[in-house]
Amino acid sequence: MNDHVLVINAGSSSLKYSLIDASSGEAAASGVVERIGEQESVHRHHGPEGEARTTQPIASHEDALRAAIDAFGKHGPSLDDLEIAAVGHRVVHGGARFSDPVLIDDDLIAAVTELVPLAPLHNPANVEGMQVARRLFPELPQVAVFDTAFHQTLPEEAYTYAVPREWLDEYGVRRYGFHGTSHAFVSAEAARLLGRGPAEVNLIVLHLGNGCSATAVRGGQSVDTSMGLTPLEGLVMGTRSGDLDPAVHAYLAREAGRSLDEIDHQLNFESGLKGLAGQNDFRELTRRQEAGDERAQLAFDVYCYRIKKYVGAYYAVLGTVDAIVFTAGVGQHSPAVRTASLTGLDALGIRIDAERNNASSDQARAVSADGSPVAVLVIPTNEEWEIARQAIALTA
Known part of the structure; x- marks a missing residue:
């Protein structure tokens, strides 16, 4: 074949x-x-x-x-x-x-x-x-x-914004979520690594690249995700702000004379790590952080703090969690981000083994401590393979 x-x-x-x-x-x-x-x-x-x-x-x-x-x-x-x-x-x-x-x-x-x-x-x-x-x-x-398909299983209470009903009915204003192809691939790989079927595990998947998103996966289905109507909502990203008080738009329009297009452009292309540290290349940000650059350190701290908040929130959504999964460029290659994002969550059964976490590897692996109730996994994503598999499944 x-x-x-x-x-x-x-x-x-x-x-x-x-x-x-x-x-x-x-x-x-x-x-x-x-x-x-x-x-x-x-x-x-x-x-x-x-x-x-x-x-x-x-x-x-x-x-x-x-x-x-x-x-x-x-x-x-x-x-x-x-x-x-x-x-x-x-x-x-x-x-x-x-x-x-x-x-x-x-x-x-x-x-x-x-x-x-x-x-x-x-x-x-x-x-x-x-x-x-x-x-x-x-x-x-x-x-x-x-990209949005995997998140079509979100329950109504998770995808609905508390805005005038007309916004949803007439203009489709709701949470859609993105990175779905990556989340689908990584969720299946995480279940395989745990030796169980996708329907048997609850996961918090953290796709951390220049774009970043978190997804709560219950039994192989997305039940909540951080990106919303657009990819701007949620985690701090390379050039996107992530979560923000929506009144910021009106405030800047009123006080700074900015147009909505200008504000939207800056939130998508000049915010996030770039806005905080002037740099969205995570390797350069790390180099500056290690050299004692305060702006780089703050950007790193804000980035990881937001991840930790979502881990806690999605733990509450799922009730029980079998694994936290890191993927994409930063998620796969930054031990420091994994450590900072999960430190202090011992009470939730989340513990990282420092030696495993710091080891360099391109293979899917566990970096959690022995006996940890919640596995911490690092799994390279492969969206192209997932697209190929879905194409073959539909056309075979």
Whole structure:
């Protein structure tokens, strides 16, 4: 059986792609085209021969995908030899409508286009990626996998904001949540690592990268998550503020003369770690923190304090917790964040083993102390593999 899936993640000025064996998760090749529409677009293709890098004008997403196809031909592996089974697309926002992967047709593209107001920075690019791939691979089934889908199991009391009912009914103002593909993958891997079925475990999953989110998972289903109508709510992130008094917008508009667009831009792109320390690269933040930089230390403390608050809140939501799971770039690679975020939670049965936590590893593993009632796990996420698996499951 052929299980190779071409996974596409189209951004506003970029296109990432991976050729994934859905049965094993192995990437036969991957690449990214950045700065689409500029004179010096950069294309990096990682194949059997290593990385091939080119710089040339790439005007559109269609040209970017054609460049990717050419790279497979020049640098391998051959798409003809592998016989792709499907094309899987990451789609950021599925609203309240999509809770499962969906075969892409004209109606699906129209539906995702209707959701553009909920994700104006992401859904237009996702639509472009789907349209381009349908033109270039007309014979292959194309599957949309939604970032919001995993969170469609949230109960009504968890996704409903206490705002005028018209806001929900007319404008869809509610909690949707994001990073769902990552949370779904990591939740299943955590259950496997614990030697149990997904339906048998309660987890608090912490996806910590440049974007950050926490999810309470009961029996394999998301029951609460930190991101809301947009990815701005919740944990402190690289450039996003996370939780904030909503009256800040009115205050700044009144006192500083800022427009809503200016405030929204600053909260999404100039806040978080960047706003507090002028730096959203966590490696540089750590270097400055270790050198005694007070702003970097405060940014780190605020970041970890917010994580700890969510761990406590989601422990209360779940009632019993089998594991705290760290994933994504910071979650996987920062022992200091894991320690600071969970220190003082011994009464909840959460204890980290320092030696295990500080050991460098790219493998899924436990870093909790022996006998700890709640396991602390570090699990690398693999959203591309999850998209490939969902695409194969739908098309097989």
